[in-house]
Amino acid sequence: xxxxxxxxxxxxxxxxxxxxxDRLYGVIDSHSxxxxxLKTGKQLWQDDHAANKVVVAADGKTIVTDTYLGGPLLLxxxxxxxxxxxxxxxxxxxxxxxxxxxxxxxxxxxxWTDTLLWNVAERKVECRFAGAGPLVAFAPDSKSVYxxxxxxxxxxxxxxxxxxADARPHA
Numbered sequence: 264x265x266x267x268x269x270x271x272x273x274x275x276x277x278x279x280x281x282x283x284x285d286r287l288y289g290v291i292d293s294h295s296x297x298x299x300x301l302k303t304g305k306q307l308w309q310d311d312h313a314a315n316k317v318v319v320a321a322d323g324k325t326i327v328t329d330t331y332l333g334g335p336l337l338l339x340x341x342x343x344x345x346x347x348x349x350x351x352x353x354x355x356x357x358x359x360x361x362x363x364x365x366x367x368x369x370x371x372x373x374x375w376t377d378t379l380l381w382n383v384a385e386r387k388v389e390c391r392f393a394g395a396g397p398l399v400a401f402a403p404d405s406k407s408v409y410x411x412x413x414x415x416x417x418x419x420x421x422x423x424x425x426x427x428a429d430a431r432p433h434a
Contacts, residue, residue, distance in 0.1 A: 268304055269297075277316050281323045281341065288341070290314045293331045298344060308344030312337065316358060321365045329358035329372075336361065336372060338383070350381055351388075359397030364405035369420060371408050373399040378410050380420065390423030392416070 273292030280287055286307070287299045296314055298307045313331035319341065320326070326339045333355035338347040350370070360373040369389070370381040373396040380389045395410035395418070402409065402417075407426060410416045417426040 266304060268299055268301070269306065276314075279317045279319045279326070281319055282321060283323055286323075286341070288317050288319060288326050290317050290328065296326075296328055296339070296344070298341070307342075310339075310344050310346075316361050318361050318363050320363050320367050322367060325367070327361055327363060327370060329361055333357040336370065336381070348386055350386055351379075360399050362399045362401055362408070364401045364408075364420070365403055366405040368405065369401070369408075371399040371401065371410075373397050373410060378408070378418075380408065380418075380423065389420075392418050392423070 271291055276290040276293050278287060278289045285301055287301055289297050291297055293313055293315055295309055295311045297309045300307050314328040315331055316329045318327050324341055326341045328337050335349040335351045337349055340347055356374050358372055359375050362371045368383060370383050372379040375397050378392040378395040378399055382389045392410055395416055396412055398411035400409050406420055408418050408420060414430060419426050
C-alpha cells in the first residue's frame, strides 16, 4: 500500500535503513537528522544537527553522522536520538563518506585526501590511510577496509597496511 512517509521542508541528503527494516534515518537538507518508524509512518525523533551522511550499525542500536562542512562525527542512540559521543570534536575535517564495520568495532571516515580508522569503543583514531579516499567500505568480515578514488585500495584493519601492491604514483 502506497503512502507518503513525510513531507519535507527540502530534500533528503542521505537515507539509511535500520537492519530490521523497521526504521529509516535521514539527513534532511543538511540541517536535521530524523528517524521514522516505517510500520506506523510516524517520525520518532529529530535533532537539528547539520550533517551530510548517516550510517546505521549492524546491530541497529547506533547511528553515526558527520558534521556538515567539517567537524566531529556523532554517535547517536538509534532509538532515542540522544548523542552518545563525539569523535574528533576539535577537528574541522570535511567528511566525504563514513562506514561502520559489521562487528561495530571500527568506523572509517573518508575525507577527500585520507581515511581515518576510528576505534569506536576507545573513541580514538587507530590509523590514517594516507592518500585514500573519498569512498570507503568495510569487507563483510570487518578485517579489511576498501578505499576508493582514482584507485581501489584494500587496507588491513589490524595493521593499517595495504593488502595489495601500492600502485599509486609517488611524487
